[in-house]
Amino acid sequence: MIKVVLLGFGNINSHLIKAFHKSKAISVVHVFNRSSIVLDSTFSHTPVTNKIEDIEDADVYIIGISDDAIASFSESLQFENKLVVHTSGGVSMDLLANKNRRGVFYPLQTFSKQKQVDFSNIPICIEAENPNDLKLLQSLGEIISETVEEIPSEKRAKLHLAAVFVNNFVNYLYIIGEDILSKENISFNLLKPLIKETAAKIEDLNPEAAQTGPAKRNDTKTIEKHLSLIENDSHKEVYKMITEQLKKHWK
């Protein structure tokens, strides 16, 4: 039985508690959150506190708070020599206060409060200062996910960077797509099968092989036509820039 304390109850930890709850091999013994929270009735047996001095004993303490707050929050913890991990893609392990044994437990996924996720498909990227802690994080990860990989901080930073391109930036292109259609009173639903297939395609093909479109084939006529159709200057800048990059890439 791995005893876990969740520190902070934002997007990641509020999803982690659900995944942990499914396994008898994990017990969430305490949830700390600065402001008062009420847990879902499923977890009503799990004690909650907003007092940092009350945090109970556990095998691993999982910090799920905003990147900027991780360093000072880990410093404020009142215990020592425990395994304390954060869940951030972009924060180096050594930003954690060194009075505790440090580690990282980073689920590589996008989390929103409103949207359920299946942890079994989510890669968990782990890191720890010492081999026993790494083993414990490996075990913890394997209980909820099929993919657990040891990724050191430097590589994790690159992974997080790549994630920004394929998640945040991709979603911004969805926003642009929706905006273009809404101006024409065309339902965004028409684009959803294309969006789904674009993502599904790279399960079988690498992105290079999956690339299509006017920029790849240097179809100047279509590109000019598109530019003349775009009314929003920001969208036009994005269109021009990515088209130029794609043309360069395929030359």
Next chain:
Amino acid sequence: MIKVVLLGFGNINSHLIKAFHKSKAISVVHVFNRSSIVLDSTFSHTPVTNKIEDIEDADVYIIGISDDAIASFSESLQFENKLVVHTSGGVSMDLLANKNRRGVFYPLQTFSKQKQVDFSNIPICIEAENPNDLKLLQSLGEIISETVEEIPSEKRAKLHLAAVFVNNFVNYLYIIGEDILSKENISFNLLKPLIKETAAKIEDLNPEAAQTGPAKRNDTKTIEKHLSLIENDSHKEVYKMITEQLKKHWK
């Protein structure tokens, strides 16, 4: 029974023949292609020709060739007053030669030869000069797909433009993601669940609600860190540009 002739056998028509073949209500009576082709054994009963003067009689002729060639090819057809449609998102209906009855049958999806698709989920955007032809295209569309919409050329151009953002440009961001990881010897597979979830999310949330990331929350520290991590100048330009647009968007 709707009799169909396929003109050209590129990405779209080679997928359409499979979808049509599944229905007893549609008969592909002839496939024309400029260069010689051999059909898959499933369709070996379907006659193939590379002589434009040999094309057989049908209810609808579906042109599936490159955008630039549609106008002159439709002019070269040796029959008149038949229903001739193209399958392109970006080409106006009236670019078809007017000696025939003109129409459009545009499946809004990304097609690659190597990747099977399920037409039932693909929106078919139709257009025709006269109501009877529109009805026939509606029937033809409904046999293979759950979504058939009448979309005039002007709106279809906008739809095609939006499709470039959410498909071609999105895939380019996948290419960047893969490139960043390959330089670190990290498997692109780690990003696939995130890519899938990013696309799946907008089934439940609109893209505005689904947006996350450092640019949205104006997290200057992470943005600066990312810029320092990007080695490729093209990637850096894309990162800067989309981050700026996202910041503007959320201000």
